[in-house]
Amino acid sequence: MEMLFQWAAQLLQPHVQLEEAELLRLLERPPKPELGDVAFPCFTLAKMWRRSPQQIAAELQARLAGAQAEAGSDGPIPLLKAEAAGGYLNLFFDRARLFPRLLAQAAKLTLPRPGAGKRVVVEFSSPNIAKPFGVGHLRSTVIGHSLARIHEALGYDVVRINHLGDWGTQFGKEIAAYKRWGDAEKIKANPIPELLALYVRFHEEAEKNPALEEEGRAWFKKLEEGDAEARELWQWFVDESLKAFRKTYDLLGVDFDHYTGESFYTDHIPKVVEALREKGLLVQSEGAWVVDLSDMDMPPCIVLKADGTSIYATRDLAAAIYRHEQFGFEKMLYVVGAEQTLHFRQVFAVLKKMGHDWADRCEHVPFGLMQMDGKKMSTRKGRVIFLEEVLQEAVDRAAAIIAEKNPDLPDKETVARQIGVGAVIFHDLKTHRIHNVNFSWEEVLNFDGETGPYVQYTYARTQSVLRKAGWPTEAGPGGPDAGACCAADGGCCAGPAEGERSQELALETAPWIAGSKAWDVVLHVLEFGKAVERAAENSEPSQVARYLLDLCQLYNRFYHDERILVDDAAERDAKLCLTAAVGRVLRQGLYLLGLEAPAQI
RNA sequence: GUGCCCUUAGCUCAGUUGGAUAGAGUGUCUGACUACGAAUCAGAAGGUCGGGGGUUCGAAUCCCUCAGGGCACACCA
Incomplete structure (x- = not known):
C-alpha cells in the first residue's frame, strides 16, 4: 500500500x-x-x-x-x-505486474520496532485478595496482557506488574469478620468463597451495627502497625487467594514479572509522606492529611486518613515513584476500570506537584464496566459471575462442537481449552475497551461470526491448505516473532522442493489476478504493522482484533470463491504463498491478543 | 448539584487525518458441502448516525446546546 x-x-x-x-x-x-x-x-x-x-x-x-x-x-x-x-x-x-511484488513484501512481513531500547511498565489484572476472580477482573487482565504483548512485538522492553489488592481497610474488615464468625477449617477447605461470605456478612451486619466499621478500621491500623496476629491472618488470606489466582492465570496463559501488590509499598510510604511534607504540599483538613488540588479543579487527594493510616492514593504514589526508580520507564500504563479516572488524575497531579515530570508518561488506560442486567457487578452484594465458571462453560461448549464436527481431531481436550478460552478472551477484546459490556452467556458462548473461534478456524484453514499442498506449516504455540518471516529456513514463499522456482515465478507477473480476491487479501495483509502500531498508540487491543476479523473475512471470501490448488504452478504457488502469509499474520495477531492458534480445530 | 464517559440497523458493534451510495456480525427469510475444512460463504430485509443549532465545498467524525444512560465526586479500592 x-x-x-x-x-x-x-x-x-x-x-x-x-x-x-x-x-x-x-x-x-x-x-x-x-x-x-x-x-x-x-x-x-x-x-x-x-x-x-x-x-x-x-x-x-x-x-x-x-x-x-x-x-x-x-x-x-x-x-x-x-x-x-x-x-x-x-x-x-497494473495488478498483474504489481501483485508479485506485493506478495513478496507480504511474505517477508515484519513488524516495525519503534519501541527498541525503550521500556514500558504495564500494571494490570490486580485482583483483590480474598475475593473471587470475577468476570470484571477479566477485562483488566486480558487488556493488559494484550497491551504487554503488543508493545513487546513493537520492540519495547515490557515489565508486567500485578498490583494485587492486598492492603487496605477491607482487610481490617476481613480480619474483624473472621475473629467474630470465622471457621479455620471451612476456610482451608474452600478459601475464597468462605472469605467472601465473611466479607459479605460483615457488610450486612454493619448496616445494623455501625460500630463494626470502626472495628474493621482498628484492625487495619493494627495490621499496618505490624501487629503479629493481624499479620498472620492477612498472610494466610493472601496465600490462599494467590493459589487460586494462579490457576486462572495458567488457564488464560497470562504471566507477570512482579506480583507486587499494594502491601509491597508499605515500607515506602513514610518516605513519600515525608517528601510531600517537605515540599509543603500536605495540609490538614478535617483530621486527614491531604494535598490540595483545587488549582486543578479537583477534590483534594487524601494521603493519610484521620487515624494516620495510608489510603490507596498513598500506595499508588509510592508505587509510581518506586517503579520509576527501579525501571526508568518510557511510559507506564495503568489498566484499571474507568470508575477510577478521577483517582488517577489526582495521583498524577500530585506526582507532578512533587516535581516528578515523568508523571506525564503515566497513562491511565480505562475500560468500561462489566455489567449484569445493566447494573454494576458487586462482590459485596454477591452479584458476580465467577470467571472460572465462564471459562469452564466455554471449554465445554468447544468440546461439544468438536465432538460433533471433528471427532477424530487429535488432542481434543487441549484444543477445546484453546478454543473455549480464546472465545472468552476475544469477546472481551473485540470492542473498544471504554464501552460498558453487559454480560451475556449467549454472546460469550457464541462461536459463530465475529468471534475468537472464527479467527482460529480461519487460521486452521490456512494450515490445512498448506498441509494438503505439502508446504511447511506453522507449529507450536506462536510467539513474539511468530509473524516474522521464516527466512532462516529458506523463504516463506517456498514449497519444500521448489523454493527457488516459486520465488522466481513470483517476480514476474500474475495474469490471473484480474478479478481475483487475492488482491484485496494481500493489500490487507500489508496493513498489519499499521494496525498493531495503532493499537499500541491508542492502548486499544480491539484494533488488532478488528484487523484480524477483516483479514479473516477477506481471506474466507477468497478461499470460497476461488480454488487455491490449481494446476498452473505459478498461480498455485502464489496463492499458497498468500495463504502462508495470512496464516502467519493470523497466528501472530492471535498471539498479540493472548489467544492460541491450534493448527487443527 | 458538578465533572467525566457513552448514544450508529431489532440486538451487539466497526467506521483511521472531516471525503464518494454509512459497513460488519447476530437475529429473521433464502441459497451454496462429489471442491483446498459449512465454526464457512452468498443474497434479501433492516438507518432522520439520540434531538436541535453551527463551522465547512463536504460532518457519524469538529464546536455549541438539549435529552437519555453509565460512572465518579475525602478518610473503600
Missing part, C-alpha cells in the same frame, strides 16, 4: 503544485476496490485553483494519460489508467 501511494504521488507531482509530503497526506484508498487502487481528492486544489473539483479531476486524467503515452507501457510505474469520478481522480495500477 505504501508503495502504491508513493507511486501515485510521483505520478501526480509534476501536475499539481503540492509538496510530496502534502500529496501523500491527501491520497486515500477508494472505499470500494472497483473504484481503483489510489484516489486523489481534488477539493483542496479546487480552492487554490478556483475551479471545480470535477474539472480538475478531468484535467489531471488527461494529463496523466498524456504522460503515460509518452513513457510507454513498460514505464517504471505500472499505471493502467486514471479515471475522474466526481471530485476524485482514481488511479488503477
Whole structure:
C-alpha cells in the first residue's frame, strides 16, 4: 500500500503544485476496490485553483494519460489508467505486474520496532485478595496482557506488574469478620468463597451495627502497625487467594514479572509522606492529611486518613515513584476500570506537584464496566459471575462442537481449552475497551461470526491448505516473532522442493489476478504493522482484533470463491504463498491478543 | 448539584487525518458441502448516525446546546 501511494504521488507531482509530503497526506484508498487502487481528492486544489473539483479531476486524467503515452507501457510505474469520478481522480495500477511484488513484501512481513531500547511498565489484572476472580477482573487482565504483548512485538522492553489488592481497610474488615464468625477449617477447605461470605456478612451486619466499621478500621491500623496476629491472618488470606489466582492465570496463559501488590509499598510510604511534607504540599483538613488540588479543579487527594493510616492514593504514589526508580520507564500504563479516572488524575497531579515530570508518561488506560442486567457487578452484594465458571462453560461448549464436527481431531481436550478460552478472551477484546459490556452467556458462548473461534478456524484453514499442498506449516504455540518471516529456513514463499522456482515465478507477473480476491487479501495483509502500531498508540487491543476479523473475512471470501490448488504452478504457488502469509499474520495477531492458534480445530 | 464517559440497523458493534451510495456480525427469510475444512460463504430485509443549532465545498467524525444512560465526586479500592 505504501508503495502504491508513493507511486501515485510521483505520478501526480509534476501536475499539481503540492509538496510530496502534502500529496501523500491527501491520497486515500477508494472505499470500494472497483473504484481503483489510489484516489486523489481534488477539493483542496479546487480552492487554490478556483475551479471545480470535477474539472480538475478531468484535467489531471488527461494529463496523466498524456504522460503515460509518452513513457510507454513498460514505464517504471505500472499505471493502467486514471479515471475522474466526481471530485476524485482514481488511479488503477497494473495488478498483474504489481501483485508479485506485493506478495513478496507480504511474505517477508515484519513488524516495525519503534519501541527498541525503550521500556514500558504495564500494571494490570490486580485482583483483590480474598475475593473471587470475577468476570470484571477479566477485562483488566486480558487488556493488559494484550497491551504487554503488543508493545513487546513493537520492540519495547515490557515489565508486567500485578498490583494485587492486598492492603487496605477491607482487610481490617476481613480480619474483624473472621475473629467474630470465622471457621479455620471451612476456610482451608474452600478459601475464597468462605472469605467472601465473611466479607459479605460483615457488610450486612454493619448496616445494623455501625460500630463494626470502626472495628474493621482498628484492625487495619493494627495490621499496618505490624501487629503479629493481624499479620498472620492477612498472610494466610493472601496465600490462599494467590493459589487460586494462579490457576486462572495458567488457564488464560497470562504471566507477570512482579506480583507486587499494594502491601509491597508499605515500607515506602513514610518516605513519600515525608517528601510531600517537605515540599509543603500536605495540609490538614478535617483530621486527614491531604494535598490540595483545587488549582486543578479537583477534590483534594487524601494521603493519610484521620487515624494516620495510608489510603490507596498513598500506595499508588509510592508505587509510581518506586517503579520509576527501579525501571526508568518510557511510559507506564495503568489498566484499571474507568470508575477510577478521577483517582488517577489526582495521583498524577500530585506526582507532578512533587516535581516528578515523568508523571506525564503515566497513562491511565480505562475500560468500561462489566455489567449484569445493566447494573454494576458487586462482590459485596454477591452479584458476580465467577470467571472460572465462564471459562469452564466455554471449554465445554468447544468440546461439544468438536465432538460433533471433528471427532477424530487429535488432542481434543487441549484444543477445546484453546478454543473455549480464546472465545472468552476475544469477546472481551473485540470492542473498544471504554464501552460498558453487559454480560451475556449467549454472546460469550457464541462461536459463530465475529468471534475468537472464527479467527482460529480461519487460521486452521490456512494450515490445512498448506498441509494438503505439502508446504511447511506453522507449529507450536506462536510467539513474539511468530509473524516474522521464516527466512532462516529458506523463504516463506517456498514449497519444500521448489523454493527457488516459486520465488522466481513470483517476480514476474500474475495474469490471473484480474478479478481475483487475492488482491484485496494481500493489500490487507500489508496493513498489519499499521494496525498493531495503532493499537499500541491508542492502548486499544480491539484494533488488532478488528484487523484480524477483516483479514479473516477477506481471506474466507477468497478461499470460497476461488480454488487455491490449481494446476498452473505459478498461480498455485502464489496463492499458497498468500495463504502462508495470512496464516502467519493470523497466528501472530492471535498471539498479540493472548489467544492460541491450534493448527487443527 | 458538578465533572467525566457513552448514544450508529431489532440486538451487539466497526467506521483511521472531516471525503464518494454509512459497513460488519447476530437475529429473521433464502441459497451454496462429489471442491483446498459449512465454526464457512452468498443474497434479501433492516438507518432522520439520540434531538436541535453551527463551522465547512463536504460532518457519524469538529464546536455549541438539549435529552437519555453509565460512572465518579475525602478518610473503600
